[in-house]
Amino acid sequence: MDFSLSMEQNILRESVRDFAENEIRPLAGDLDATETFSHELTRAMGELGLFGVFVSEDYGGQELDYLSYIIAVEELARIDASQAATVAAANSLGIGPLYYFGNEQQKKKYLPKLCTGDMLWAFGLTEPDAGSDAGACQTHAVRDNGGWVINGSKIFITNASTDISGGTTVLASTGQKEDGRNELSCFIVETGTPGYTAQPMHGKMMWRASNTSTLYFQDCWVPEENLLGERGKGFHQMLATLDGGRLSIGAMGLGGAQGCFEMALKYAKERRQFGRPIASFQANAFKLADMATEIESARLLLYQACCLKSQDKPFSKEAAMAKLHCSEVMGRVANHAVQLHGGYGLMKDYDIERFYRDQKLLEIGEGTSEILRIVIARLIGAFS
Numbered sequence: 001m002d003f004s005l006s007m008e009q010n011i012l013r014e015s016v017r018d019f020a021e022n023e024i025r026p027l028a029g030d031l032d033a034t035e036t037f038s039h040e041l042t043r044a045m046g047e048l049g050l051f052g053v054f055v056s057e058d059y060g061g062q063e064l065d066y067l068s069y070i071i072a073v074e075e076l077a078r079i080d081a082s083q084a085a086t087v088a089a090a091n092s093l094g095i096g097p098l099y100y101f102g103n104e105q106q107k108k109k110y111l112p113k114l115c116t117g118d119m120l121w122a123f124g125l126t127e128p129d130a131g132s133d134a135g136a137c138q139t140h141a142v143r144d145n146g147g148w149v150i151n152g153s154k155i156f157i158t159n160a161s162t163d164i165s166g167g168t169t170v171l172a173s174t175g176q177k178e179d180g181r182n183e184l185s186c187f188i189v190e191t192g193t194p195g196y197t198a199q200p201m202h203g204k205m206m207w208r209a210s211n212t213s214t215l216y217f218q219d220c221w222v223p224e225e226n227l228l229g230e231r232g233k234g235f236h237q238m239l240a241t242l243d244g245g246r247l248s249i250g251a252m253g254l255g256g257a258q259g260c261f262e263m264a265l266k267y268a269k270e271r272r273q274f275g276r277p278i279a280s281f282q283a284n285a286f287k288l289a290d291m292a293t294e295i296e297s298a299r300l301l302l303y304q305a306c307c308l309k310s311q312d313k314p315f316s317k318e319a320a321m322a323k324l325h326c327s328e329v330m331g332r333v334a335n336h337a338v339q340l341h342g343g344y345g346l347m348k349d350y351d352i353e354r355f356y357r358d359q360k361l362l363e364i365g366e367g368t369s370e371i372l373r374i375v376i377a378r379l380i381g382a383f384s
């Protein structure tokens with residue numbers, strides 16, 4: 001089995017790393033402190049080709065494989081989770097459903113602008129009372145006047161309320177099945193549609209420079225043509241979207257862990273106590289060794305899952321495993337990194353403090369660690 005990356009993938013890694021080091025790193029701390037979404041960095045990432053990475057060139061995309069996309073997210077997360085989150089959500093949750101489930105008219109209408117970064121798109125799934133139990137969706141849509149009227153709300157939605165947010169794909173109940181469960185369908189709702197409001201959320205612990213919103217739908221009418229795919233296929237579309245999204249969250253965990261490790265190693269080699277660098281003490285050297293080992297194991301697991309997706313092979317189990325493992329690896333690595341920094345690791349003057357906060361969402365978003373263990377258990381046949 002060949003684990004080497006292609007020349008194109010290595011070039012992509014280097015170009016994104018250079019951009020992140022030179023353009024994002026100098027701004028990341030201030031953007032985090034002020035909870036500022038950067039339109040300038042978003043447009044610059046668009047110019048670099050980081051939106052629509054896996055989309056066909058027919059719709060303005062880069063037409064690269066999924067691993068290339070994941071490498072890009074990994075390199076952004078190595079420097080700043082907020083910018084990585086903007087790109088990951090825009091691609092996996094925003095572009096993904098439109099690209100994989102949209103009809104030709106919908107793809108041609110939305111994807112070209114989304115692939116340049118001139119416009120962002122969101123995926124409205126989570127609700128105040130429907131998080132892990134997404135099937136309990138209370139947002140509903142009823143037929144009216146040749147279209148659908150949507151009522152309800154969504155929460156913790158990324159990329160929905162910036163000046164360049166074009167709209168959101170909304171999961172809504174369109175009736176009940178024979179077994180009494182919700183029939184779920186997805187709808188395209190453009191920004192500016194009467195009855196649709198997106199309000200930014202502030203006071204976050206993490207990803208403070210990414211855009212997070214609460215969405216409200218009050219008698220929001222959309223035409224029949226805004227139904228995404230077939231009626232009643234929303235739950236399938238949601239699960240498929242989450243599978244791909246879990247790979248990008250895994251990439252954020254992997255990249256964040258790499259960033260934490262590099263900061264810890266650098267600090268431990270420079271910081272001196274008892275007349276020598278603290279990296280030379282066995283207790284600290286073993287921490288660094290464990291961190292490096294866990295990162296490499298996480299990388300192999302994530303890249304394997306990406307290769308399966310690129311080959312159109314089943315990858316749901318591997319995606320769940322990769323997201324679970326990478327997010328929890330970053331948790332352990334960030335914890336060790338703060339410990340190695342000592343009291344300085346608790347101060348905002350050091351980037352590790354931001355990384356430590358940013359990590360926590362990885363164990364919650366795109367399926368909590370607890371839900372992912374249930375998903376994996378089912379997929380390996382532990383229980384039905």
